[in-house]
Amino acid sequence: MKKIVAIIRPNKLNVVKDALDDIGCPGLTVTEVKGRGRQKGITEIYRGREYQIDLLPKIELMMIVADNDVEKVVDTIAHSARTGKIGDGKIFITPVEGVVRIRTSERGDDAR
Amino acid sequence: MKKIVAIIRPNKLNVVKDALDDIGCPGLTVTEVKGRGRQKGITEIYRGREYQIDLLPKIELMMIVADNDVEKVVDTIAHSARTGKIGDGKIFITPVEGVVRIRTSERGDDAR
Amino acid sequence: MKKIVAIIRPNKLNVVKDALDDIGCPGLTVTEVKGRGRQKGITEIYRGREYQIDLLPKIELMMIVADNDVEKVVDTIAHSARTGKIGDGKIFITPVEGVVRIRTSERGDDAR
Amino acid sequence: MVDAALNSGDTAWMLISTALVMLMTVPGLALFYAGLVKRENVLNTLFLSFSAYAVASIIWFIYGYPLVFGADFHGVIGVPSDVFFYNVLESQALYGSIPTSVFAMYQLTFAAITVALISGALIGRLKFGAWMLFIPLWLTFVYLPVAHWVWGGGWLSQLGALDFAGGTVVHINSGVAALALVLLLKGRRDRSLLPHQLGYTIIGAGLLWFGWFGFNAGSALTAGQLATSAFIVTNISAASAMLSWMLIEYLRFGKATMLGAASGIIAGLVAITPAAGFVNVPSAIIIGVFTSFVSYAAISYIKPRLGYDDALDVFGIHGLSGIWGALATGIFASPFINAAATGLVYGNPAQLGIQVLAVGATFAYSFIATLIIGKVIDATIGLRVTADDEIQGLDQAIHDEAAYHV
Amino acid sequence: MVDAALNSGDTAWMLISTALVMLMTVPGLALFYAGLVKRENVLNTLFLSFSAYAVASIIWFIYGYPLVFGADFHGVIGVPSDVFFYNVLESQALYGSIPTSVFAMYQLTFAAITVALISGALIGRLKFGAWMLFIPLWLTFVYLPVAHWVWGGGWLSQLGALDFAGGTVVHINSGVAALALVLLLKGRRDRSLLPHQLGYTIIGAGLLWFGWFGFNAGSALTAGQLATSAFIVTNISAASAMLSWMLIEYLRFGKATMLGAASGIIAGLVAITPAAGFVNVPSAIIIGVFTSFVSYAAISYIKPRLGYDDALDVFGIHGLSGIWGALATGIFASPFINAAATGLVYGNPAQLGIQVLAVGATFAYSFIATLIIGKVIDATIGLRVTADDEIQGLDQAIHDEAAYHV
Amino acid sequence: MVDAALNSGDTAWMLISTALVMLMTVPGLALFYAGLVKRENVLNTLFLSFSAYAVASIIWFIYGYPLVFGADFHGVIGVPSDVFFYNVLESQALYGSIPTSVFAMYQLTFAAITVALISGALIGRLKFGAWMLFIPLWLTFVYLPVAHWVWGGGWLSQLGALDFAGGTVVHINSGVAALALVLLLKGRRDRSLLPHQLGYTIIGAGLLWFGWFGFNAGSALTAGQLATSAFIVTNISAASAMLSWMLIEYLRFGKATMLGAASGIIAGLVAITPAAGFVNVPSAIIIGVFTSFVSYAAISYIKPRLGYDDALDVFGIHGLSGIWGALATGIFASPFINAAATGLVYGNPAQLGIQVLAVGATFAYSFIATLIIGKVIDATIGLRVTADDEIQGLDQAIHDEAAYHV
Ligand SMILES: Nc1ncnc2c1ncn2[C@@H]1O[C@H](COP(=O)(O)OP(=O)(O)O)[C@@H](O)[C@H]1O
């Protein structure tokens, strides 16, 4: 089992969610975050003064998936979240050692 | 050392926190998240139109614990967060390679 | 590649961000979280009644960095986020198995 | 000629006073309460005030107004006539120097806010259907008679009870009803008062203070010296009570809170309400300063000890500051301000006795009648939501909507 | 002597009524709309109302007022005179018992809110520059003539069309203009109505209800029986429509929503507007109850079927409840309330025919003229923002600011 | 007979004007400021305005009113009499056609908002205790004398200085005091102006605009032509200044901001305040358009260059637009609007000289006296919170509460 964390554009959330539905991996957890990478910040003006806002709003998507679903899920996210412009975000894969479903105390792959 | 991430119902946070206190593992970090799994979404009505809200509010609990506390902590969370109904959430365990306490720069187990 | 997660004081965010800029590691993702550790909570009063607020606001900083940058980044965060008082927070290092840049589908180190 | 004595200045003042009192409920009180509740109960809280105003608006013109202000029937109730406001607008009748209809409309806004006030005690666990049933029952069987007794020529007014703008009729009445219902409803699972957005409460407090000028100074029914006098003492009592609440907090905790200050404002406005047209500036300062001690003590010491869950302190603030105000009227009423009333300090101790009687009668009647209404509703459709609905929050559970979306 | 007939009570009432109608737009309507939109479009939504008010304020005194209320020119438009309000303040002229200038200022607030209303349909995708151009064009070519026809002595008023406070001039006019523009603008990418902060909408609804007393009762132009009568029916229609909207939702879903109740309030206020000075209490209840069915049906059944993206339902609520109100005026106008008007149920069916004509003429003129103005703007500077700007949200994209910062 | 000349229309207008000016501070200005600050300072910011209003309410009736409006003592101050408003309500005295007491109450709201305005410059770092001490000191030693000089028959009014509704007494006075205190207080650690919830600021701006009609048109003290005239020019100046601020931003950045527009509204209202009862429509447009240039320049160019940390631009907007308005009154005052005043363009250049003198005297006195008061407070209990408190945010640090809970 792997943990996949993807940082995507906020307005891509719905497309990505639907795409993950279609490949049969609906389970996910979403967090509102802010980030910076290569995308440069934006400027806001208040009473004639410019403020550089360098952290831009993003959405973090977290999914636990079976080992052999990793490729499929990563590809699906990468594909559906892409605009081709700087700021599209990243996907990170990290190892998972155990999963428990709280409702039933099932463990392991079944618990996802 | 392990990192334990639990996704639980928002209204279970206090019970879980207290239970973790009782077993002597108070340190934790909490994030408001939204998620979907098997639990189906809810419907909201605005001016006669229904909206499917498929991401439900959850709380993400993150804890770094010593290897031999993992079982205890996981059991405590699973037990105190359970309602038995769909939507109770998941616990994920992942490896940790290092911990630093910012205040003192201590590293390793002592830094938790 | 490693994933570095740091829990810091909210008012240290700007200093830490600038310090990371200076060492050439700008990419990061930030989440508003709440946490408890050794720092004891605060008390709020409403109409003569006291409430114990034991979860204090913190900022979670997440960065994916190359293996040989880990030390540098950890030191920089630890140094710039320190006040020396309880509540300064923690840094956790976890392994990463893969990174994908959504915009280009590049993988591995280049994708950071 | 019908319009012979119509005074356009008085009428203008009553029109705007009516609008001001309306604003106190919608959205003033609604916001004041909504800011104090959990994020998950915001809309339900607003809804309780809005629906109280709407239902009262209809009932008042169907049969409410004549039951209060119709010809007195043995001191108990008005004789119903003019149902559906039949022929009142058409007749162009006058009430003093203003149209009868503006007087009726002005009085409606008092009936409406009285019911809405009760809701603050009940938030977080009351069935919405129970509330929709409670409004007409309580208005009919509690508000209308009590208002008749005090303002409509009923037995309390015949005895000479003083209530310039509603200390008894509005505040004691609603505060006591809130207490009675809370005893039936029982406490919430989570009783914390962690306001989800205090800004709403502050907007509400501001609009309440603003609208209260219509409430108290409008009760003069003319735009002249009496209205002005009521206006001034209303303002200074609110200010005094705000500062005295801050002082209490400062003495106890070393810090003053904004919610405390807002609570003091409301307590000060409540306390001056029955006295507004009868007292001078120094008396108003005393009334205001003291009322915060009364309400603060009730909320901080008595409530926790007795254990009833008056969620937003309707009994503590409206009930008790209302009682203090009603008594203070008997103490401080000055014949130099208003020839119609003389209190204890001007040599008429009997007035205080009458005030005690009016307070006692209103307390007893409101408490018992509300208990009966509550019991009936509980036995039929039930008062309380399910535990699940309470935990999930009422906005989602019983209205299918949320106050905020990201 | 010029001031001979000036009545200070009437003048006081018109001054405050004017301020009340101003408050309806700024910040009432602005907030009502802003609460319903996405977090990323809040400031832009507020800005559309504020800029409408500001631009109308200038235009009105430069040339707007005389084009409506100047000497009639063949029933079509007023003769422009007194540009820049030249010599009007100085002349101290009277309009009935009040200064001409307060009448002019009062009327300005109607022009301003009419344009601001339109913006609700357009949010989330309209170029700001296009709006800044639309305001003067639409005011000049649509509002001023229609207002002249109905209120300034133009052909509709010569025919005897009734519109007490703006059912035709304000609500049908703005609702239809909104529909026309929406057809040009096309739908938003994301049409969901998930209000980002319903509390704003509730504050807005409260201020609108409050301000509407100035709108409708102020239209009596005096502080007397007629103002009072309009005040009462305004209130009861709003309350009735709120409850009937709740009932519809309850019958359909088993639950009532706060946004539904707020929508009902607005629909009830719109519907009573043309009738406010002409009908009695029972008629107002009927008008209010029925109007929620009209607007609810439009929003829930017709809009989805036809597919136009009237974002915040300006046509559905203001257009259609406005039409119902205009017709209802022809049905229920009672000569016992106002000798100036007799409707169908009091034996004058012809009035209904005149109302149909006024509705039809306003609908057709507003629709076609707005379409032309919209086309011209689209062909020159363009109506719609880029897809990128729409997705990013207009606050950031076209104003470089954000409504919230953490 | 005492009431012989009481005019109920004028009295109604003054009662409601008083309530309107009260609403400007509580909660208008409080919200306007609170929306602009960081989430952690919201309640403290609200509290500064509320406490200013409450303390002023008490002081005014204890001794403030007679010091301003009592018999003139050598042009400097009023002779104190009637402390605790002794016998004023009871005497039922008249001030022109209205009760003396409503005039006194109306004037209180001006004193209160003047102090509250100052707080905008100080937010984020001022000790609460220092503020609670500053209010009575500043009112007593700065506001009361200056108000006496200009409005109470003091030396400036004897010289013929014009200030219809408070350009000098309220806006220059508070703006300059803000500047003086800021120099003592020093800058905040974090000077960014990233409004945490601009919606509050917009509600505040709307209520300020609404209330300003009471402020300016109420200053006529009667409901007639003069009030109407002041009402109209107030509105058009605000609208003009809003549009001109938008234009400046558009020329500089290609985009207009909602906060800019709101800032323009306030600047336009401030500038017209001293001139409101003296100028006609075209002059008001000029005053409004130009004032945004004045305040914008001050905020964008002068402030950063000089480096003082006037947090919410009290000096930049109230101080400088107030000065421009006071001078503009000397330029544009038209004897055809108000026989009492003739300005430069109507052939009386001396008036401009008098205005310059009044501005200079107020500036100098307010600056120096405020500096002294500030120094005294700093030397005793201290002006500034600890660095820790500032960083943590004042709501938590000094009030133990938070504006928002999830
Ligand atoms: N090294 C990193 N560690 C953690 N988060 C990162 C890192 N680099 C980028 N991110 C996240 O990804 C988001 C998009 O990155 P960015 O570099 O702007 O886009 P792109 O990958 O298209 O060049 C950032 O806003 C940030 O949240």
Ligand SMILES: Nc1ncnc2c1ncn2[C@@H]1O[C@H](COP(=O)(O)OP(=O)(O)O)[C@@H](O)[C@H]1O
């Ligand atoms: N595969 C997954 N990856 C990440 N988060 C998940 C996953 N499955 C479930 N979750 C999280 O757990 C929450 C509860 O899951 P759900 O399936 O509804 O409950 P249960 O485990 O009781 O069946 C979800 O809302 C989501 O936040």
Ligand SMILES: Nc1ncnc2c1ncn2[C@@H]1O[C@H](COP(=O)(O)OP(=O)(O)O)[C@@H](O)[C@H]1O
């Ligand atoms: N064991 C832990 N697991 C997860 N998060 C923790 C843990 N211990 C501390 N934290 C996070 O770090 C923050 C600061 O910790 P604290 O113990 O107060 O400071 P310090 O490390 O300076 O003693 C906490 O608020 C919490 O968010």
